[in-house]
Amino acid sequence: MRIAPLCLLAALLAGASSEAAVRYEIKNRRIEPRQTLAGALHEAQLPDTQVTAVIAALEGVFDFRKSRVGDQFRLVLRNGELDFFDYRQSMVDEWQVRRDGEKYVGSKRAIEVEKQVAVVALEIQTSLYEAAVDAGxxxxxxMVLADVFAWDIDFYRDVRKGDTARALVEKFVSKGRVLRYGEVLAAQYTGGLVGPKKVFRYVLPDGQPNYFQEDGASAKKTFLKSPLKYAHVTSKFGSRFHPVLQYLKNHNGVDYGTPIGTPVWAVADGTVTQAAYSGAAGNMVVLRHANGYETQYMHLSKFGEGIRVGSRVSQKQVIAYSGNTGRSTGPHLHFGMKRGGGYTNPLNQKFPRADPLPKTLLPDFLAKAQELAGQLEAVSVAAVAGQAPAAP
Incomplete structure (x- = not known):
C-alpha cells in the first residue's frame, strides 16, 4: 500500500490559508481475523457517521462478503474528517471512496492490464519451483506446466536434474509485473526420465480447446498420472509398516504429502459412488470409471461442489480437498485404484491416449503447430498482436 509522499503533504500544508491551516492524517490498516470492513473502520477510530457513509458509498460497487483477512485499506483524513478511502485486495482489485462536496462516491479503480505472449525457458537443477525463481x-x-503435461509427467517423481522446459504462454502484466499466466499455446519438456514431450493448444470447431502432439495425436490420456497438480509421494503401493497400527500390512494405494485444502482432481471421467465419512479413511470419494476401474480419494478435508453419489465428474474436475481426517498421522491424500475389483498400483499403469484429431482437421492443425513451434524456439518475448514487442 503506497503512502502519500511527505512532499505532497508539505505542499498541501504550504498552500493552506494562514487563517485556517489544513491538517492531513493518513491511516493504513489491514482486515484482521473475524473482522468486517465496518468493524475495521470503527477500530481505526473513524466516526460512526463516516463509517456509515463509506459503507453506503460502496453498496453495489463492492461485495462485502468477499472481504478477507489481510486486505489493505487506507484512510486520508482532512481536519479529522474522511477525505479519501481506498481498499485493496490485489494489484488489480482496488476500490475507492472520494468526498464530493457533502457526499461520498464509491468506485472500483480501473487497472491497466496488458496481455503479452512470452517464451518461458527453465532449466531444472533442484525443482521446478527453483527453476522458475532462477529464471525470474x-x-x-x-503449476501451469503441470496442468499441460498432467497426462505424461508427474512433476515430483519424474523430474531429474538437467531437465529443461519451454512454454509459449500468455502473461497478464500490470506496471511491468506479471499478475498471472493465461493459456499455454505450446510447450516442450525434455527429461532424463520421460524423454522429449511437446504439445500444442488447438481449438476444435465446437470451440473446445485441447492439447495435441506434433503429429495430431491427443496429449490427453484416459487417466492422469496423479490426482494432484504437484505433490510428493510419501508412501508407495505395497507392504509397509503402518505408522498408526504399528504392524506390517498391505498399503493398497499411494500417499501424497500435501497441505490441507489442496485441490484434488478426478484422474478420469467417472461417476461418484461414495462421498461420505468412512471410518479410518476419513472423508472419502470413490469414483467408478470405464473398463472396470475404480479410484478412491481418502482423508479429505471437504468435498468439491456438487460431489454426491450418482453425480458425473470429468477428468481434472476438482472433486475434493486434501485433509487429515480418519486414521491419519498428518495431512496427506491417500489415492487408491482398483481394476476388476482388486487393488492395483496406480504408479505402474499404462493408459491409452484419447482420440487423435480427425484427418479433416490435420492440415489446419499442422500449419498452426508449425507457426507455434517457431515462436516456441524464439529467444525474445513476443507481444500479443497489435502491441509493440517487449524488450528481450
Missing amino acids: EDPAIG
Whole structure:
C-alpha cells in the first residue's frame, strides 16, 4: 500500500490559508481475523457517521462478503474528517471512496492490464519451483506446466536434474509485473526420465480447446498420472509398516504429502459412488470409471461442489480437498485404484491416449503447430498482436 509522499503533504500544508491551516492524517490498516470492513473502520477510530457513509458509498460497487483477512485499506483524513478511502485486495482489485462536496462516491479503480505472449525457458537443477525463481518467473508457471503435461509427467517423481522446459504462454502484466499466466499455446519438456514431450493448444470447431502432439495425436490420456497438480509421494503401493497400527500390512494405494485444502482432481471421467465419512479413511470419494476401474480419494478435508453419489465428474474436475481426517498421522491424500475389483498400483499403469484429431482437421492443425513451434524456439518475448514487442 503506497503512502502519500511527505512532499505532497508539505505542499498541501504550504498552500493552506494562514487563517485556517489544513491538517492531513493518513491511516493504513489491514482486515484482521473475524473482522468486517465496518468493524475495521470503527477500530481505526473513524466516526460512526463516516463509517456509515463509506459503507453506503460502496453498496453495489463492492461485495462485502468477499472481504478477507489481510486486505489493505487506507484512510486520508482532512481536519479529522474522511477525505479519501481506498481498499485493496490485489494489484488489480482496488476500490475507492472520494468526498464530493457533502457526499461520498464509491468506485472500483480501473487497472491497466496488458496481455503479452512470452517464451518461458527453465532449466531444472533442484525443482521446478527453483527453476522458475532462477529464471525470474513467478513460481506459478510450474503449476501451469503441470496442468499441460498432467497426462505424461508427474512433476515430483519424474523430474531429474538437467531437465529443461519451454512454454509459449500468455502473461497478464500490470506496471511491468506479471499478475498471472493465461493459456499455454505450446510447450516442450525434455527429461532424463520421460524423454522429449511437446504439445500444442488447438481449438476444435465446437470451440473446445485441447492439447495435441506434433503429429495430431491427443496429449490427453484416459487417466492422469496423479490426482494432484504437484505433490510428493510419501508412501508407495505395497507392504509397509503402518505408522498408526504399528504392524506390517498391505498399503493398497499411494500417499501424497500435501497441505490441507489442496485441490484434488478426478484422474478420469467417472461417476461418484461414495462421498461420505468412512471410518479410518476419513472423508472419502470413490469414483467408478470405464473398463472396470475404480479410484478412491481418502482423508479429505471437504468435498468439491456438487460431489454426491450418482453425480458425473470429468477428468481434472476438482472433486475434493486434501485433509487429515480418519486414521491419519498428518495431512496427506491417500489415492487408491482398483481394476476388476482388486487393488492395483496406480504408479505402474499404462493408459491409452484419447482420440487423435480427425484427418479433416490435420492440415489446419499442422500449419498452426508449425507457426507455434517457431515462436516456441524464439529467444525474445513476443507481444500479443497489435502491441509493440517487449524488450528481450
